[in-house]
Amino acid sequence: MAASRSSSAGKLTTTQRHQMELERKVGDMLGTFVGLGRHQRSVLLELWREEHVEFLVQKGLRRLGASYSVLDSSRPWLCYWSLHSLALLGESFNLELGDDVIEFLERCQDSGGGYGGGPGQMPHLATTYAAVCALVTLGGAKALGSINREKMLQFLTRMKDSSGGFRLHEGGEMDVRGCYTAIAVAHILGILTPTITYKVNEFVVSCQTYEGGIGGEPGAEAHGGYTFCGLAALILTNQMEGLDLPSLLKWAAKRQGKVEGGFQGRTNKLVDGCYSFWQGGIFPLIQHVIPRLVSQLPVFRNHLLHPADENDVLHMCCKVKTCLESKKTGFVHDNSINSCISGEEDEGTSEPNIQITRTRIEGKESPPIMSAETLFPLKFHGSYQNITDAQQHSTDCFSKEDEQTKHGAAQGLSTFNQDSCFVRPFFNTQALQAYVLICCQVLEGGLIDKPGKPRDFYHTCYCLSGLSTAQHPTWLQAEACPSESDVLGPSCNLLEPTHPLCNVHFERYLEARSFFNDLSL
Amino acid sequence: MQVGVEDDDGDRWIPFSERSEWSDVQPVPQDDGPYPVVSIAYTSQFRETMDYFRAVLARDERSDRSLELTEEAIHMNAGNYTVWHFRRLVLESLGKDLWKELYFIQDVAKSNHKNYQLWHHRRWVAEKLGVAVAPEELRFTELVLASDAKNYHAWSHRQWVLKALGGWEAELSFCSMLLQEDIYNNSAWNQRFFVIKNSPLLEGLDSMRESEVEYCINAIKLAPLNESSWTYLRGLFGNDTKSLGDSQSIGQVCFEELARDRCCIPALSFLLDLVCYGFQPTVDDCKILDSSIEILSSLQLALYLCERLEVVDAIRACYWAWRRSLLPAIIK
Numbered sequence: 001m002a003a004s005r006s007s008s009a010g011k012l013t014t015t016q017r018h019q020m021e022l023e024r025k026v027g028d029m030l031g032t033f034v035g036l037g038r039h040q041r042s043v044l045l046e047l048w049r050e051e052h053v054e055f056l057v058q059k060g061l062r063r064l065g066a067s068y069s070v071l072d073s074s075r076p077w078l079c080y081w082s083l084h085s086l087a088l089l090g091e092s093f094n095l096e097l098g099d100d101v102i103e104f105l106e107r108c109q110d111s112g113g114g115y116g117g118g119p120g121q122m123p124h125l126a127t128t129y130a131a132v133c134a135l136v137t138l139g140g141a142k143a144l145g146s147i148n149r150e151k152m153l154q155f156l157t158r159m160k161d162s163s164g165g166f167r168l169h170e171g172g173e174m175d176v177r178g179c180y181t182a183i184a185v186a187h188i189l190g191i192l193t194p195t196i197t198y199k200v201n202e203f204v205v206s207c208q209t210y211e212g213g214i215g216g217e218p219g220a221e222a223h224g225g226y227t228f229c230g231l232a233a234l235i236l237t238n239q240m241e242g243l244d245l246p247s248l249l250k251w252a253a254k255r256q257g258k259v260e261g262g263f264q265g266r267t268n269k270l271v272d273g274c275y276s277f278w279q280g281g282i283f284p285l286i287q288h289v290i291p292r293l294v295s296q297l298p299v300f301r302n303h304l305l306h307p308a309d310e311n312d313v314l315h316m317c318c319k320v321k322t323c324l325e326s327k328k329t330g331f332v333h334d335n336s337i338n339s340c341i342s343g344e345e346d347e348g349t350s351e352p353n354i355q356i357t358r359t360r361i362e363g364k365e366s367p368p369i370m371s372a373e374t375l376f377p378l379k380f381h382g383s384y385q386n387i388t389d390a391q392q393h394s395t396d397c398f399s400k401e402d403e404q405t406k407h408g409a410a411q412g413l414s415t416f417n418q419d420s421c422f423v424r425p426f427f428n429t430q431a432l433q434a435y436v437l438i439c440c441q442v443l444e445g446g447l448i449d450k451p452g453k454p455r456d457f458y459h460t461c462y463c464l465s466g467l468s469t470a471q472h473p474t475w476l477q478a479e480a481c482p483s484e485s486d487v488l489g490p491s492c493n494l495l496e497p498t499h500p501l502c503n504v505h506f507e508r509y510l511e512a513r514s515f516f517n518d519l520s521l
Numbered sequence: 522m523q524v525g526v527e528d529d530d531g532d533r534w535i536p537f538s539e540r541s542e543w544s545d546v547q548p549v550p551q552d553d554g555p556y557p558v559v560s561i562a563y564t565s566q567f568r569e570t571m572d573y574f575r576a577v578l579a580r581d582e583r584s585d586r587s588l589e590l591t592e593e594a595i596h597m598n599a600g601n602y603t604v605w606h607f608r609r610l611v612l613e614s615l616g617k618d619l620w621k622e623l624y625f626i627q628d629v630a631k632s633n634h635k636n637y638q639l640w641h642h643r644r645w646v647a648e649k650l651g652v653a654v655a656p657e658e659l660r661f662t663e664l665v666l667a668s669d670a671k672n673y674h675a676w677s678h679r680q681w682v683l684k685a686l687g688g689w690e691a692e693l694s695f696c697s698m699l700l701q702e703d704i705y706n707n708s709a710w711n712q713r714f715f716v717i718k719n720s721p722l723l724e725g726l727d728s729m730r731e732s733e734v735e736y737c738i739n740a741i742k743l744a745p746l747n748e749s750s751w752t753y754l755r756g757l758f759g760n761d762t763k764s765l766g767d768s769q770s771i772g773q774v775c776f777e778e779l780a781r782d783r784c785c786i787p788a789l790s791f792l793l794d795l796v797c798y799g800f801q802p803t804v805d806d807c808k809i810l811d812s813s814i815e816i817l818s819s820l821q822l823a824l825y826l827c828e829r830l831e832v833v834d835a836i837r838a839c840y841w842a843w844r845r846s847l848l849p850a851i852i853k
Contacts, residue, residue: 013702013703013704013705013706014670014702014703014706015703015705015706016705060559061558061559062558062559062560063560063562064559064560064561064562065561065562066561066562066563066564066567068561068562069561069563069564069567069597069598070598070599070600071561071600072561072563072567072571072598072600072601073598073600073601073602073603074600075559075561078559079558079559082559096556097558099556100554100556100557100558101558103554103556104553104554104557104558104559107552107553107554116603117600117601117602117603118551119551119552119553119554120549120551120552120575120578120603121601121602121603122602122603122606124602168602168637169602169606170606171606171609172602172606172641173637173640173641173644209711209714209756210714210752210753210755210756210757210759211711211752211756212752215711216673216677217677219677219680219684219715219719220673220676220677220680220711221673221676221707221708221711222711223673249840250840251752253837253840254748254837256836256837257836258834258835258836261836266671266707266708267707267748267749267752268705268706268707268747268748268749269671269707294847294850294851297797297847297851298762298797298798298851299851299852299853300797300819300820300823300848300851300852300853301799301819301852301853302818302819302820302852302853303799303801303818303819304817304818305801305802305803305804305807305816305817305818305819305822306801306803306804307803307804307805371836372836373835373836374835377835377838378838378839424839424842424843425839426839426840426843427837427839427840428836428837428838428839431836
């Protein structure tokens with residue numbers, strides 16, 4: 001017998017217990033939410049901007065308590081987490097603060113290139129990414145000009161390994177984070193040379209697991225953070241060959257919790273606010289490689305199915321004809337299935353469609369709990385029609401990259417061909433926003449992993465990044481401005497858009513790209 | 522000046538400035554500039570230790586006292602990769618006994634088992650010690666996994682040990698044991714896949730497939746909603762989608778689960794993939810899904826499964842609707 005029957009005989013496993021406890025907690029919060037009046041509900045769905053800004057400015061950017069000593073080697077990260085969060089919240093930075101950040105990061109910049117975790121520390125790829133993104137977020141010639149590109153290229157080259165991967169620092173570990181941080185930095189600074197992009201594909205593809213997601217190194221478990229990093233690194237270097245996109249998408253789609261609405265980082269782990277970005281951010285990337293994804297799908301063969309007692313062949317032929325006709329319209333209509341989503345749309349009700357669901361983990365009979373799935377169904381806009389058009393493109397959008405780069409277009413934009421944009425999100429953006437707004441906000445400001453956890457700047461940054469991504473499901477489209485229904489809660493919740501590959505404020509990204517494009521190396 | 526600070530063990534911490542063996546060293550303060558940002562209110566112990574560390578780093582002093590200093594610094598902030606890096610240089614220069622280093626790491630791991638630097642250091646030490654350290658490394662990861670069975674770093678380290686130093690003998694039974702404790706432990710499933718694929722003691726994925734499929738089916742029967750076992754089952758076939766589509770027995774597993782629970786999401790999802798790979802159930806099998814409608818072709822079945830998933834797995838309705846929309850596009 002493979003596995004003991006004890007796990008199904010009443011006693012819950014650790015995984016089940018933790019999941020049920022969290023579902024209960026989130027379910028209670030959603031239950032409270034539903035029980036409130038319309039006004040109170042709208043308050044709960046509000047993004048508490050002032051409080052978050054206060055937390056970031058007062059607590060984050062200036063003086064931190066002694067408990068932050070464990071982040072003494074992550075200080076550029078502390079700058080980035082706070083500045084990026086503030087930028088998404090639409091805050092402008094006063095000149096003095098900006099100058100102080102620039103000056104501080106100069107002290108973290110190594111004379112041999114790259115940035116360390118603090119003044120006098122060795123340069124490290126992750127803190128280098130954080131420092132560059134912090135400076136891009138500040139924007140302006142002073143901030144951008146403070147980055148030593150020539151030395152940076154030398155540093156990135158020193159970290160490059162013959163396997164295609166990157167070490168995080170001299171003599172340091174090598175994983176998919178290294179690939180992403182090095183390549184994102186090189187991309188922003190316009191120094192993505194063949195030496196840097198060499199064999200990145202081989203390294204990242206070797207880290208894709210049988211689950212479909214990407215692990216930190218070959219053999220390691222599929223993980224949201226590494227999957228985002230790996231996918232983004234391959235898109236930035238235009239090296240998608242061999243990456244199994246259908247299985248990656250399926251894996252990512254299955255990470256959204258039906259009760260919670262948020263994302264888990266790995267299969268059968270608990271959701272965490274930070275994966276709102278690491279997992280939620282995977283979908284906008286995939287949207288723009290749809291033709292490649294479709295080209296990887298198995299050809300579907302339509303077989304006639306045989307009855308056990310082959311009786312009425314004629315009858316069967318009629319049925320098949322119906323089926324083929326339905327192909328044209330998209331699907332077979334089956335009135336026995338009432339899509340709760342289309343039902344919602346038809347009724348045009350603004351009241352949440354309150355239904356009760358049971359916890360998904362088997363074991364003991366559990367009482368019904370409220371779920372994000374039923375409270376926040378996604379209302380559809382646009383259509384899936386584009387898919388057939390997209391399929392007619394023999395190659396995907398990346399083939400146009402080289403050509404456009406020659407013409408001096410911003411690489412990050414040319415990476416994405418608007419024609420092949422897929423207009424509907426692949427995940428429930430409403431439920432994700434609900435998780436962030438209802439379960440991850442702290443009244444005093446700041447955002448968290450899950451209810452009961454303390455706030456911190458990392459989670460504040462990635463909850464807000466994920467929220468922004470969920471609010472802008474059709475970014476880069478002609479109609480890029482999100483419609484009112486894309487934004488959950490009051491319309492003032494709308495955050496600034498973030499660049500989906502680099503996770504910096506979109507306009508500042510464009511400014512930085514054009515700044516560095518004008519410089520020669 | 523700080524006079525008496527007690528460390529974790531209750532001993533009084535003596536400032537470096539009061540230690541005679543450090544009297545020749547001029548501490549180097551951190552250069553945060555006149556208007557620092559993200560400045561941390563260090564304790565005086567933290568600040569002084571780092572000031573002395575900066576001093577020995579600047580002198581590149583590879584001595585016993587430097588080694589002790591790095592130990593103190595790491596205990597205060599195990600995330601300082603510069604300190605760890607310098608420690609490796611000192612260990613190497615002094616030709617230290619690296620077996621003793623394992624104790625130090627284990628001590629730090631008590632409070633920092635989710636730290637990149639610690640695990641990288643451990644790997645560096647184990648690589649130097651070679652094959653002889655493999656049993657110790659396996660034991661160490663088991664210790665960490667005992668309290669945190671999904672610790673990502675511990676699993677990565679363990680995989681590296683197996684690949685670089687060996688010790689595969691009991692690995693499959695280790696996975697089975699963890700799965701017996703918690704069949705939902707996806708890290709253990711991932712490790713199982715790693716073992717089947719890479720162990721030199723086994724015959725590889727293809728020849729193990731049959732017995733693994735059986736193991737997996739048993740696991741599915743125990744916990745039909747456990748995504749881990751379904752994904753593992755899919756993984757066993759890799760790119761060989763034809764064998765998967767042709768396997769009547771696996772198709773039957775889906776129908777058996779759906780006969781018990783018509784809303785079993787993993788079974789519906791798996792069956793959809795099977796149909797896309799060419800699986801052809803009988804019309805009567807399909808009655809299990811819904812006795813009120815007649816499904817006569819694989820396209821009809823696939824469309825039905827997508828629609829069903831859009832409802833029962835509503836959080837992923839967009840994804841399933843998209844899968845449904847693709848079917849006509851990829852049909853041949």
